[in-house]
Amino acid sequence: MRAAVITAHGRPPELVDRADPVAAEGQVLVAVAAVPLTPLDLLCATGSSYFGPPALPYVPGVQAVGTVLDGPADLVGARVWFPSSAGMAPGDGGLAELAVGRADEAVVVGDDVPATTVAALGLSAVAAWEVLEARAALEPGEVVLVLGAGGAVGQVAVQAARLLGARRVVAACRSSVARDRASACGADAVVDLGPDDDVATLAARLRDACEGGADVVVDPLAGVAGTAAVSALALGGRLVNLGSSAGPSLEVDSAALRSRSGSVLGYTNNALTNARRREVFATVLGHAARSRLEVAHDVVALADVGDAWAAVARGSAAARVVVTP
């Protein structure tokens, strides 16, 4: 089979021929149809993630979609989404023509949504939905602020906030492409994030756009935007941080937090049970099948994975890249 293989930390994968993998007890062998290139894949491959530098060579791809060729009888022939810990722990991921995954983690996804769409949504969509519905416990009629709304998490968060009954959805983005994307996803207002923003000015802009304050903030960015958003919370507001695309930390202004009885929360998909992950996938894909949830994505052949990976690493990919082995 052909596989994309990381042979040096911080370098794009190379396409190589490899022996076909074999499913062991408790595993599924999958003919891979679609694999998203996610920030986690890129980060792990640099060798600088908090999991430490991965042993080389390895096949990246922390999530993939495909058809089960071998494994438990009830899964053979099914289309599944499955995760891997490639880059975080020894072992290979999904960026290959064939891959193995844990049978108990495989999520049967049916065929009413294209594999590439499932891959583009993936764990970014699960995270966005779970942050709103469970971690922030969004109530119908509340105001939601989504930072980084042009990214995969952000696009789903804007659409999901609408589906979950938000009264007003405000997006905050840094590029014109992202702003257009956030508007197309249904944001009522879009706030610019600039490289020279200071916290106080940005907080005032966010509060104005939220018409007073945000009941819920979805924060995949941290940095200045995350810090400013703490000061844009409404009374009883909840900010959930789930990423650090703009900086490794955010500051919490004590007066802003206590005067609003606010909450600053964290979120990781790694804390989800397999059962809850299946439940959220089913909800997300149910909406995707009705064209209510989507993530903009570009489909790339496995032969072009090196260039596509390099574009994502440079920050010049126009949308989430989905590779089709």
Ligand SMILES: NC(=O)c1ccc[n+]([C@@H]2O[C@H](COP(=O)([O-])OP(=O)(O)OC[C@H]3O[C@@H](n4cnc5c(N)ncnc54)[C@H](OP(=O)(O)O)[C@@H]3O)[C@@H](O)[C@H]2O)c1
């Ligand atoms: N905790 C979890 O379980 C979980 C799950 C999924 C994702 N995440 C994390 O969430 C974050 C976003 O994931 P994603 O899949 O949405 O990634 P993505 O599609 O690559 O989006 C990244 C977003 O961050 C924005 N951004 C990057 N640098 C920025 C900066 N300096 N200032 C302002 N905005 C900036 C980008 O803006 P442009 O659109 O303008 O480029 C884009 O909107 C990542 O850190 C990821 O690791 C966490």
